[in-house]
Amino acid sequence: MFLSALVAACARRALLVVGLAILVALGGAWAIQSRLGVTTDTGLLFDANLPWKQRGAELQHAFPQNEDLLVAVVDSAIPEEAEATARDLAAALAADKTHFSAVSQPDASPYLERNAFLFLDTKQLGAVLDQTIDAQPFLGQLAADPSLRGLASALSLIAQGVEVGQANLTPFQPALRGFHTALDAAASGKPTPVSWERLLAGPVADLAGRFHFVLAKPLLDFGALEPGESASQALREAAAKLEFVRDGTARVRLTGSVALDDEEFSTVAQGAVSGLIGSAVLVAVWLFAAVRTWRVVVPILLTLFLGLLLTGAFAALAVGTLNLVSVAFAILFIGIAVDFAIQFSVRLREAQLHAGSLVGALGATGRRAGGQILVASLATAAGFLAFTPTSFTGVAQLGLIAGGGMLIAFACTMTALPALLSIFRPASGAAETGLRVLRPLDSVARRLRWPIVAMFAALGVLGLALLPHLAFDSDPLHTKNPNTEAMRTLGDLMDDPVTSPYTMEMLAPSMDAAAALAKRLNALDTVDSVTWLRSFVPEDQAEKLPLIEDAASVLAITLAPSAPTQPVTASAIRDAIRNTANRLTSVLPRLSPGDPLIAITADLVKLAAVPDPALLAANTAITRFLPLQLDRLRNALAAKPVTEADVPASIRADWIAPDGRPRLQVTPKARIRGNAALHRFVAEVQTVAPNSAGSAVTIISSADTVVSAFRIAAISAVVAITVLLTIVLRRVKDVLLVLTPLLLSSLLTVVASVAVPLALNFANIIALPLLLGVGVSFNIYFVMNWRAGQTNPLGSATARAVIFSALTTATAFGSLALSYHPGTASMGLLLLLSLGSTVITTMVFLPALLAVATHATPAGRPA
Secondary structure: OHHHHHHHHHHHOHHHHHHHHHHHHHHHHHHHHHHOEEOOOHHHHOOOOOHHHHHHHHHHHHOHHHOOOEEEEEEEOOHHHHHHHHHHHHHHHHOOOOOEEEEEOOOOOHHHHHOOOOOOOHHHHHHHHHHHHHOHHHHHHHHHOOOHHHHHHHHHHHHHHHHOOOOOOHHHHHHHHHHHHHHHHHHOOOOOOOOHHHHHHHHHHHOOOOOEEEEEEEOOOOOOOOOOHHHHHHHHHHHHOOHHHHOOOEEEEEEOHHHHHHHHHHHHHOOHHHHHHHHHHHHHHHHHHHHOOHHHHHHHHHHHHHHHHHHHHHHHHHOOEEOOOHHHHHHHHHHHHHHHHHHHHHHHHHHOOOOOOHHHHHHHHHHHOHHHHHHHHHHHHHHHHOOOOOOOHHHHHHHHHHHHHHHHHHHHHHOHHHHHHHHHOOOOOOOOOOOHHHHHHHHHHHHOHHHHHHHHHHHHHHHHHHHHHOOEOOOHHHHOOOOOHHHHHHHHHHOOHHHOOOOEEEEOOOHHHHHHHHHHHHOOOOEEEEEOHHHHOOOOHHHHHHHHHHHHHHHHHHHOOOOOOOOOOHHHHHHHHHHHHHHHHHHHHHOOOOOHHHHHHHHHHHHHOOOHHHHHHHHHHHHOOHHHHHHHHHHHHOOOOOOHHHOOHHHHOOOEOOOOOEEEEEEEOOOOOOHHHHHHHHHHHHHHOOOOEOHHHHHHHHHHHHHHHHHHHHHHHHHHHHHHHHHHHOOHHHHHHHHHHHHHHHHHHHHHHHHOOOOEOOOHHHHHHHHHHHHHHHHHHHHHHHHOOOOOHHHOHHHHHHHHHHHHHHHHHHHHHOOOOHHHHHHHHHHHHHHHHHHHHHHHHHHHHHHHHHHHOHHHOOO
16 A cells, blocks of 8 residues: 555655654744745735625725824823823824824824814803803903902902892702812812813813723734734833822823734734643643654654644745734644644554564554544545635635645655654553553444434434524724723723714715714714714804803803913902901801802812912912913804804815715714624614625624635535545445544534634634534544444544543633633634534444444444
C-alpha cells in the first residue's frame, strides 16, 4: 500500500526527511513573517457586495467623519464644568495632528446657543420666560454686579419683598436651595462653583442631558492589536491636564467604535499568555498519558509545530491578511491535527507488539491507520472548505485555511512524524494499548444496544424539538466585556434614547422626500425621534418669537451690560453680606419653617466671619459661570426668525451628502436591551425605509448573514462529506454509520446549549465547523475498524487515541472558556459542549449502533 511504503521510506531516510522538513519550516516561517498580516478591521468580516454592506458603505463614503470615532464623554455635577472641560479637551485634541485628523463638538454650536429658546416647545418656553420675568429685579442686580457682592444685594431685594409682603418665593425654592448649598460650602471653607445654568433655567437646563461629547477621528494603525491605542492614550493624557479633571469634579470617559474594538482586543489578549502556557503543559501531560513516553510526545509536538508553520504559510499565500475570525485557524488546526498524530502514535504502539523492528511497525501503522487518517482528513477538509463560498468572509477564509491545514496535517503525520519517531526510537512498551477500564463496556454496549440506541434517539428528537429555542444573539455588544470603560460608558448612554447606539440611517433623494419620509417614520410605534437637517430649524416660530420679543422688551434694560462696577474687594463683599444677613434676620419671623432663606441667613452670618482670602475664593467659585449664563440669556432673548439657509455649514455637513442628498437618523423609543426589541425596531422602520443602514441594521443583517452562511455551509459540508464517504466506503450503510453519530452529536450540542443556557453569537459560532471535523474523524476511525473486523471498539487502541485526543483538544478549549473576554469564553464553552457531545456519541452510541449493525448482518459479520 502506498501509505505504508511512504511511512516506511520516511522512517528509513529519517535524517533526510527531517532536514527537508526543517528547510520547509524555515520557508514557512519566512512566508508568515513577510507575507502574512492580521487586520483588526471588523468591517472586513463580510462580503462587501452584500446589499446592507453596500448601503453602509454608501453612507460611510458620504459622511466619512462619522466612522472610526473615539468618543470622549464628559460629565460633571455642574453642567458648566462639563461644558468647559469638553471645550478645552476639543481644543487640545484639535492641536494634536499626530494622533487626530479631525475633532468636533456636536453639542457646542453658537447657532444652537443663539436659538436655544426657539428649540423649546411653546409650553416650556412660556414657563421659562414667565419665571425669568418674575426674577427681573434679582437678575438686574446680578447683571449690574456679577459677583458675590451682587448676589448678596440681590438676596437683600428678596428680603425687602418679604418685608412688604410682595414676594411669592414658591417658584424660586429650587434656586434658593441651590444658593444655600453654595453659601454653606463657602462658609465651611470648601467653595464650589454654582451652576447658574440650572439656577436660571430650572428643569429646562437638563433637557439636553448630562453628557457633553467630543468626537475625535484618530489616525489608526490597523497593523497593531489595538489600532487606536496611541490616540486613546493621547486623549487621556490631554484630559488629565484639564482643570476640572485634575480636581476630580469632571470626568472624561472613552467609548465609540475605536475604543470598543481596542478594549475587545485587549480583553482577548488578557491572560492569553498564561492560559496558553498552562494549556500547553496540560496538553503535554495528556499526550504523555496517551503514548507513555517522551520519545513519542516530542515527535508529536514537533510535527504539530511543523504543520502549524506550513498552514500559516498556506494562509499567507492563499489570503495574505487574516481577519478577526480567520486568525482562529491555529485553534482548529491544533484541535484536529493532534488527533491525527495521536491516532498514528497509539496505533504504532500497538503495531510494535507484533513487528520485529520500529520501521516495520511504522510501515504497519501506515497500512492500518494511514487510510483511516486520510479519509478523516479529506472529510474534515471537505467540511471546512464548504464554508469558503459564503458571504461571511471571516469564516470563508477560516474554512479555506483550515481545509488546507487538514491536508497539511495529514502530510506531516505521514512523513515528518514517522521520521521523527525513527530518530527518537521509542521502545515497544506495555502489551496493553487500549484502555483496560473500557474493555468490559464492549459487552455492555452489545447487550444493551437497543436501549442505548433508543435513548440517544430520544435525545435526538429532543434536540430537534429544542432547535428553534437555540437562540442567536445578534448584538456584538453582548460578546464584549461589560466591565471595561467603553462598555460601562456606552451602558450609561443607552439609558437615554437621544444617545442610544442602536440607530438607523438612510439617504433621501431630496429635501421634500426627506420631509415626507420623516413624517412617516415619526408615526411609527417604535420610533422616538427622526433627526435630519430640518430638525435644526425650530418649529412654531410664529408663536414663539412674539413670546421671546415680549420678554426681551421687559428684560432688555435689566440685562443690559452696565458700566464696570467698583472693584470687588473682600471688605466690600463682607459689608454686602452683613447688610443682607441683617435684613434677612429681620424677616425671619415671616418665613415658614424650612424656608431656604432661613438657612441662607445662617450661611451669610458664618461667611461674613471668614478671612479675606476665603471670602475672595468664595466669590470666584460662586460667580465663576455667572457672566457666561447672563450672556447666553441675552443672546437667547435676541432670537430672530430662522430658516434652513441659516443652519451653519458645520451642521449641514453632518446631514447633507456631497451630492445634495439629505441623511435621516432614526432613534428607537424603547430601551434596546435584547434581540427582540431590536428586531421589532428594524423591521418596522424598514417597512417605510427598506434601504436603511446604520448600527441597528448592521447588527440584524450581519446576524442574518452569519446564520444563512452557516446554514448553507453546514448543508454543503454534510453533502460533501457524504459524497466523499460514499466514494471511499462504497456502502450506504457504512456512510450512515459515520453520519448518524455526527448528526446526533450536533443535536446533543443543541440540548446542552439550551440547558446551560448558551446562545450562539459571532464569537462562538466557529465551534460548529470544528464539531464537524472532530466528529467525522472519530466516527471514521471506529467504522473503518469495524469494517476490518474489530468487534470490541471500546477496548481498542483507537478508543484510547480518541479519549486522549479529546482530552488534549478539550484542554486547549478549556483555556478559551476561562478567558476574560465573554465572546471567547462562550466560544470555549461551546467547543467543550460540542466536543463532549461528540465523545459521548462516539464512545457510547456508536458502539451500540455498530453492535446493531453487526447483528443485522448475515453471520453476524461486519463485512
